[in-house]
Amino acid sequence: MLLSASYVSASDMIIGGETVYQVVKGDTLEGIGAKLGVKWQRIVQENSIDINRALKIGLKLRVNNRRIVPKVADNGLIINIPDRMLYFLRNGRLETAFPVGLGTPLWRGSTKWRTPEGKFKIVNKQKNPPWFVPESIQEEMEMEGKPVDIVVPPGPDNPLGRYILRTSIQGIDIHETIWPTSVYQFRSHGCIRVLPEHMEKLFRDIKPETTGEIIYNPVKIAISKQGRVFLEVHRDIYSKVNDIGKEAKKLLQKAGVESKVDWQKFNMALRNKSGIAEDISL
Numbered sequence: 275m276l277l278s279a280s281y282v283s284a285s286d287m288i289i290g291g292e293t294v295y296q297v298v299k300g301d302t303l304e305g306i307g308a309k310l311g312v313k314w315q316r317i318v319q320e321n322s323i324d325i326n327r328a329l330k331i332g333l334k335l336r337v338n339n340r341r342i343v344p345k346v347a348d349n350g351l352i353i354n355i356p357d358r359m360l361y362f363l364r365n366g367r368l369e370t371a372f373p374v375g376l377g378t379p380l381w382r383g384s385t386k387w388r389t390p391e392g393k394f395k396i397v398n399k400q401k402n403p404p405w406f407v408p409e410s411i412q413e414e415m416e417m418e419g420k421p422v423d424i425v426v427p428p429g430p431d432n433p434l435g436r437y438i439l440r441t442s443i444q445g446i447d448i449h450e451t452i453w454p455t456s457v458y459q460f461r462s463h464g465c466i467r468v469l470p471e472h473m474e475k476l477f478r479d480i481k482p483e484t485t486g487e488i489i490y491n492p493v494k495i496a497i498s499k500q501g502r503v504f505l506e507v508h509r510d511i512y513s514k515v516n517d518i519g520k521e522a523k524k525l526l527q528k529a530g531v532e533s534k535v536d537w538q539k540f541n542m543a544l545r546n547k548s549g550i551a552e553d554i555s556l
Contacts, residue, residue: 310339311358359372360373372468375460390488394441396483397442405434436473503553522540
């Protein structure tokens with residue numbers, strides 16, 4: 275059984291887990307974190323890496339990217355902001371899941387670049403789109419002393435990359451990015467940035483009229499088929515939850531599994547906010 279802030283499911287939707295990643299040419303810690311959906315600092319910690327030395331090609335890294343799917347619908351796209359992940363479900367089954375880049379929490383004291391919550395649908399999709407630079411971004415370019423672009427044609431300098439899925443939420447689209455290390459980060463102007471290898475497949479799979487929802491769940495729980503209780507905690511990046519611990523306890527209470535919880539493990543998961551689904555069972 276799964277429980278998220280807005281949905282209870284009778285299925286086990288825990289994905290990922292402990293794996294080994296082998297470093298390839300061009301890899302950086304930020305880039306590996308973007309590919310796998312894990313904090314690069316955690317990779318450093320778990321593998322005792324000296325960040326002042328270049329990564330060796332062929333180096334094997336232990337990585338844990340176990341997470342809980344926040345299943346709020348049986349069909350369509352789900353983007354969980356604190357999770358920095360996109361999930362695509364079809365007939366209740368998970369088709370794909372991968373990390374995304376989302377909106378900057380604060381820019382010069384303003385929250386205007388935050389990715390908004392809400393339901394949406396894909397209104398159209400386009401290959402090699404031009405970028406018509408919004409006036410607000412033109413103003414930002416001017417403030418930062420950069421050349422002000424009005425239209426950026428398709429090509430290697432276009433921030434939208436080769437593929438875009440336009441959503442019904444004004445100004446919020448899902449698109450490829452030319453800045454891979456901005457994925458699994460909060461650096462965009464609100465749009466959902468996707469790595470080229472993930473966007474190419476998503477573009478093929480998603481049709482216009484596909485529905486979706488952007489949600490904000492910094493805490494998720496799941497109960498595995500074996501009865502183990504898992505807790506996943508993320509930073510409340512947009513400061514929307516008064517008390518994450520209280521929220522987590524409510525979810526456990528609603529699922530009726532409080533008696534199965536090791537509260538020492540629970541408190542540690544809350545403190546660490548690792549973004550990994552941690553086993554907090556007795």
